[in-house]
Amino acid sequence: MKGYLKRNSADDFKRAVNSSSNIVIVTHTNPDGDALGSVVALSSYLARQGKTTTIVIPNPYPKNLKFLDPRGDVLIHTRRRVAAERAIKFADLLIALDFNQLKRIDELEPIVRASASKKILVDHHPQPEMEAFDLVISNTEVSSTCELLFWLIREIEGGSVSSIPDISAQSLYVGMMTDTNNFSNSVEAGTFLMSYELLLHGVDKETLQLKVFAGFTEERMRLMGHSLLNKMKILPELGAGYIVLTKEELERYKFAEGDTEGFVNMPLNIFGITISALFTEKEEHIRVSLRSSDNFSVNQFSRRYFNGAGHERAAGGRLFMAVEDVGKYFEESLRKELEEN
Numbered sequence: 133m134k135g136y137l138k139r140n141s142a143d144d145f146k147r148a149v150n151s152s153s154n155i156v157i158v159t160h161t162n163p164d165g166d167a168l169g170s171v172v173a174l175s176s177y178l179a180r181q182g183k184t185t186t187i188v189i190p191n192p193y194p195k196n197l198k199f200l201d202p203r204g205d206v207l208i209h210t211r212r213r214v215a216a217e218r219a220i221k222f223a224d225l226l227i228a229l230d231f232n233q234l235k236r237i238d239e240l241e242p243i244v245r246a247s248a249s250k251k252i253l254v255d256h257h258p259q260p261e262m263e264a265f266d267l268v269i270s271n272t273e274v275s276s277t278c279e280l281l282f283w284l285i286r287e288i289e290g291g292s293v294s295s296i297p298d299i300s301a302q303s304l305y306v307g308m309m310t311d312t313n314n315f316s317n318s319v320e321a322g323t324f325l326m327s328y329e330l331l332l333h334g335v336d337k338e339t340l341q342l343k344v345f346a347g348f349t350e351e352r353m354r355l356m357g358h359s360l361l362n363k364m365k366i367l368p369e370l371g372a373g374y375i376v377l378t379k380e381e382l383e384r385y386k387f388a389e390g391d392t393e394g395f396v397n398m399p400l401n402i403f404g405i406t407i408s409a410l411f412t413e414k415e416e417h418i419r420v421s422l423r424s425s426d427n428f429s430v431n432q433f434s435r436r437y438f439n440g441a442g443h444e445r446a447a448g449g450r451l452f453m454a455v456e457d458v459g460k461y462f463e464e465s466l467r468k469e470l471e472e473n
């Protein structure tokens with residue numbers, strides 16, 4: 133499946149890895165299954181080749197993904213600042229996975245920028261920050277970074293993943309499974325081929341599915357109920373729906389990182405609703421998630437109004453305003469965006 137990678141990408145990647153001894157692998161803030169899956173998969177794969185690798189992430193991953201990091205090897209910057217920053221400082225190769233702009237790693241951004249190491253990006257978001265990296269392996273026509281990484285590793289391995297470590301195979305599957313919301317969106321033909329080969333490798337898909345999608349707390353289910361019953365606002369004339377969650381509400385339901393994962397997709401289940409948004413109030417900003425199920429570009433919408441970016445049908449962003457004003461701002465921005473397009 134050479135079409136997934138540009139010519140020489142795999143060779144360039146391999147050469148960079150072979151000439152490095154201290155490899156640091158980073159991913160984006162609020163890591164999801166694809167983010168954590170890809171860094172764990174690559175790290176285990178390179179460790180098998182005898183490389184020293186360290187995973188550094190900006191902030192904690194959701195609890196249901198803990199099984200990908202059973203020994204707690206992943207360095208979380210907000211918890212172990214000194215160790216995380218030292219790892220980056222002494223790296224001779226930095227590999228960034230599952231994000232397109234260095235601003236997506238927040239406080240790690242200046243540290244990564246200042247690092248003299250070689251830098252590689254492997255990602256599936258549009259418009260990668262080319263000038264920040266020595267090598268960019270980017271493709272938006274895949275389900276996930278884990279899928280792109282699968283094609284990369286497979287190419288390096290001469291067309292088969294049969295000998296990659298079990299943990300790499302599992303992690304690649306988890307990333308694909310979470311980014312496609314269990315095969316319901318952004319599934320490409322190659323995604324099935326990848327799944328096929330990983331199942332042949334021995335990946336236990338039922339167990340992984342249970343771990344990822346059935347590991348929630350009671351409070352998280354109650355928060356979901358509250359969001360749907362009391363907070364979801366539907367705008368039939370715009371084909372849109374949105375949910376705004378305040379800090380007080382999140383605290384009431386003992387919010388833990390990852391709990392609102394997937395909430396943004398819920399309005400899209402309503403007939404005629406093709407644009408949806410989820411706003412969650414954080415300490416210093418409002419976190420924005422945007423989705424679309426037709427040709428409306430939430431990537432462009434986020435760039436224009438929500439200080440963010442992403443894919444055409446899934447994007448994120450940030451707002452700096454009072455939480456009470458968010459609904460009105462969203463409705464006005466959407467009206468403008470729809471009129472202009």
Ligand SMILES: [Mn+2]
Nearest residue numbers: 166230276277
């Ligand atoms: Mn991803």
